[in-house]
Amino acid sequence: MGANLGITSVFGQQAAKTDLRPTSxxxxxxxxxxxxxxxxxxxxxxxxxxVCAVIAAVYLALHLHAGHxxxxxxxxxxxIAAGPAMLAQLAYVLWFITTLLVLGWHDGLYGRLQSxxxxxxxxxxxxxxxxxxxxxxxxxxxxxxxxxPRAVVISLVCFTTPLLCLLxxxxxxxxxxxxxxxxxxxxxxxxxxxxxxxAVRRQILKHRQRLGRIFKxxxxxxxxxxxxxxxxxVLGSLYQLRHLVRQHFVDEIIIAGSCDTAxxxxxxxxxxxLGIEVLAIPGLFEDMAPDAQIFYLGDFPVMTIHRxxxxxxxxxxxxxxxxxxxxxxxxxxxxxxxxxxxxxxxxSPGPAFYVxxxxxxxxxxxxxxxxxxxxxxADRMKAALASANERNGILFKIKNDPRVTPVGRLLRxxxxxxxxxxxxxxxxxxxxxxxxxxxxxxxAQYEVKxxxxxxxxxxxxxxxxxxxxxxxxxxxxVALDIAYVENWNFWMDLKILxxxxxxxxxxxxx
Numbered sequence: 001m002g003a004n005l006g007i008t009s010v011f012g013q014q015a016a017k018t019d020l021r022p023t024s025x026x027x028x029x030x031x032x033x034x035x036x037x038x039x040x041x042x043x044x045x046x047x048x049x050x051v052c053a054v055i056a057a058v059y060l061a062l063h064l065h066a067g068h069x070x071x072x073x074x075x076x077x078x079x080i081a082a083g084p085a086m087l088a089q090l091a092y093v094l095w096f097i098t099t100l101l102v103l104g105w106h107d108g109l110y111g112r113l114q115s116x117x118x119x120x121x122x123x124x125x126x127x128x129x130x131x132x133x134x135x136x137x138x139x140x141x142x143x144x145x146x147x148x149p150r151a152v153v154i155s156l157v158c159f160t161t162p163l164l165c166l167l168x169x170x171x172x173x174x175x176x177x178x179x180x181x182x183x184x185x186x187x188x189x190x191x192x193x194x195x196x197x198x199a200v201r202r203q204i205l206k207h208r209q210r211l212g213r214i215f216k217x218x219x220x221x222x223x224x225x226x227x228x229x230x231x232x233x234v235l236g237s238l239y240q241l242r243h244l245v246r247q248h249f250v251d252e253i254i255i256a257g258s259c260d261t262a263x264x265x266x267x268x269x270x271x272x273x274l275g276i277e278v279l280a281i282p283g284l285f286e287d288m289a290p291d292a293q294i295f296y297l298g299d300f301p302v303m304t305i306h307r308x309x310x311x312x313x314x315x316x317x318x319x320x321x322x323x324x325x326x327x328x329x330x331x332x333x334x335x336x337x338x339x340x341x342x343x344x345x346x347x348s349p350g351p352a353f354y355v356x357x358x359x360x361x362x363x364x365x366x367x368x369x370x371x372x373x374x375x376x377x378a379d380r381m382k383a384a385l386a387s388a389n390e391r392n393g394i395l396f397k398i399k400n401d402p403r404v405t406p407v408g409r410l411l412r413x414x415x416x417x418x419x420x421x422x423x424x425x426x427x428x429x430x431x432x433x434x435x436x437x438x439x440x441x442x443x444a445q446y447e448v449k450x451x452x453x454x455x456x457x458x459x460x461x462x463x464x465x466x467x468x469x470x471x472x473x474x475x476x477x478v479a480l481d482i483a484y485v486e487n488w489n490f491w492m493d494l495k496i497l498x499x500x501x502x503x504x505x506x507x508x509x510x
Contacts, residue, residue, distance in 0.1 A: 041313050043110035047101055049167055054097050057159035061152045089148050095139050096156070100132040108295075109168070118172060125168050126161055133157035179212040182364050183428065186213045187250050191267075192257020193218045193234055196281060200256045201233075203298030211297060216248045221257045238263070245274050246451045249362040254302065255280040268306045275455075278306040318493070322432050326425040333419060340371055340416060347407045350376040353420060358437035361457045366429040368437060369420035373408025374401075415504050421460050433493040434459025435481035453481040456488070463492075466499035 104110060107124045133153070140148060178184045188204060190197045197218055204215045217235035235244050244250065253276060255264070264280075271278045279302045282294055294303045330337075341352035354372040357365055404412065411417040424430040430437065437458035464480040484492070 041316050043105070046110045046167075046171060047104075050101065050104065050164060051097055053163040053167055054093070054100065054156075054160055057156050057163055058093055060159045061155035064155055065149060065152050088143070088145065092136060092140060092145070092148065096132055096136045099135045100128060100160070103128040103131050118169070121168055121172070122165050125164050129157060129161040129164060132160075175212070176209050179209055184212060186252045187216050187248055187362065188213045188252045188254060189216055189219050189235070189244060189248070189250050191219050191221060191238070191253060191255045191259065193220050193224060194257055197256040200254055200281075200297065200300055203300050207298040213252070213297075216250060217244075219244065219253075221259060222263075224257060241267075241270060242274070243448050245270075245276060246448045249451065249454065250276055251362075252277045252279060254278075254297075255305075264305070271306045271308070275308045277304065277308050279303065280305050314490075318431065318490070319428070321490075321493075322425050325432060326422045330422050330426065333422075336416075337419065340411065340419075343407055344372055344405075344411075348372075348375065348405045357440065358458070359440055359443045359454065360429055360437055361454060363443070363454060365440070366424070366437075368429075369423055371408075371411055371417040371420060373405060373411050373417045374403040375405060378403040415500075418460060425460060429457075431457040431459050433461060433484075433496050435462050435484065436464070449482075450478050452485055453478060456485050461496060461500040463496060466496055466503060 104125075107128055109121070109124060109128060133156070136153060136157075140153070175184070190200055201215055201218075204211060204213050208214065217233050219241060220234055220237045222238060235248070245253075253267070253271065255267070255278065259267070268278055279297070282301050282303050294301050296302070344352045350372060352372060354370045354374070356368050356370070358368040360366050408417065421430060425432055434457050435453040438454075443454075462481065463484040464477050467480060
């Protein structure tokens with residue numbers, strides 16, 4: 001009874017709705033699950049590259065056995081137009097591609113196996129190619145095909161297999177390289193402090209590069225026995241879960257301790273509200289999520305009982321737009337970059353660029369580039385100018401800042417000092433539109449509600465820049481950033497970019 005009352009006080013207003021909650025997690029999870037999650041997007045991209053690999057293998061097989069003219073794409077088109085025999089062969093190719101994709105999906109080649117060993121992934125890739133080849137031969141036998149050279153079929157399988165193995169290695173290398181840079185990783189909290197929780201922690205630390213997960217700490221469960229985990233790694237209790245999720249940018253919670261049904265249901269509702277995923281050790285809640293997918297976290301099997309809707313497809317498109325536009329702008333503005341750099345160097349001693357460490361998405365530190373607009377040693381002068389600060393709270397701004405050079409004042413007026421951040425956009429540290437990246441000392445003063453603005457990539461421009469650029473209120477600054485995070489869409493980005501262009505052309509920067 002006491003535990004239930006505790007959960008009621010922790011999770012707030014949900015207590016009065018106990019009779020309306022589902023008795024199974026699967027229904028609650030599926031209601032919040034989107035089609036365009038990150039695993040689905042990754043799988044689609046991998047399938048697309050596999051199809052390209054098969055098409056390349058077809059070309060090589062035709063070229064090897066039919067000569068360059070027949071093996072070329074123009075020769076293939078003429079052959080298809082020549083009669084139904086080649087149309088049948090095209091159908092065989094489509095059958096081979098379809099069976100290969102289905103077998104790859106079934107064997108976990110489109111995402112799940114990347115958390116296993118590379119040798120196992122390569123073995124399953126070879127197995128899928130051989131099985132697809134056998135099914136192709138079976139289809140040819142069942143249709144009594146006598147026109148397709150068997151040597152072409154063998155060559156198709158022989159070319160497809162190493163190409164797909166290379167692709168698997170490329171995807172794995174790219175993923176692990178991003179994990180090393182802190183890109184695409186997941187911050188994890190473990191619920192429970194017992195032996196099982198500590199074992200899960202060891203697996204995450206041991207396989208960090210392969211799993212892409214960063215252990216943040218343990219959360220103590222009500223009524224739990226003496227903790228086995230290091231007390232320094234216990235961040236708090238279940239009653240502080242919302243606070244801990246925000247403070248540590250948590251993406252995933254793993255239940256490795258004993259929770260009752262009511263606690264788990266409340267936990268899933270919180271996960272849906274905060275946009276995080278919930279995993280559990282199989283055997284603890286199988287009756288509540290009987291259809292949950294089971295995969296391995298290192299050597300431990302885990303199952304998903306809540307999957308977040310992370311708008312991965314939309315974010316992928318946003319990233320594509322960032323890459324294309326930043327590349328075009330960098331190419332177009334290259335002469336302007338050179339002119340500004342020379343102007344800065346000639347008018348004041350010091351480097352042309354100013355590099356500052358900023359806090360990005362999920363608290364990741366990156367180096368932000370700007371054209372230098374202040375005198376050397378300006379950072380050391382900041383404390384002496386604190387009394388002249390015209391902004392409220394954490395922000396620091398002085399209208400006639402004595403540290404700014406004459407050229408720097410002109411660059412700031414038209415926001416030209418921010419142009420080098422297009423390199424940050426191209427590298428993936430920033431986006432064209434988003435909350436501005438804060439300094440580490442600013443984040444150190446954040447309250448829990450402020451961390452929401454760090455859930456997305458910081459931007460070159462944002463909602464605050466076009467709506468309240470000269471508003472001194474830090475609360476207004478954060479409110480607009482959070483409004484952007486909560487309501488983001490492509491139309492909003494487009495409007496912000498247009499408004500930013502107007503601000504720059506009018507020279508209303510500071």
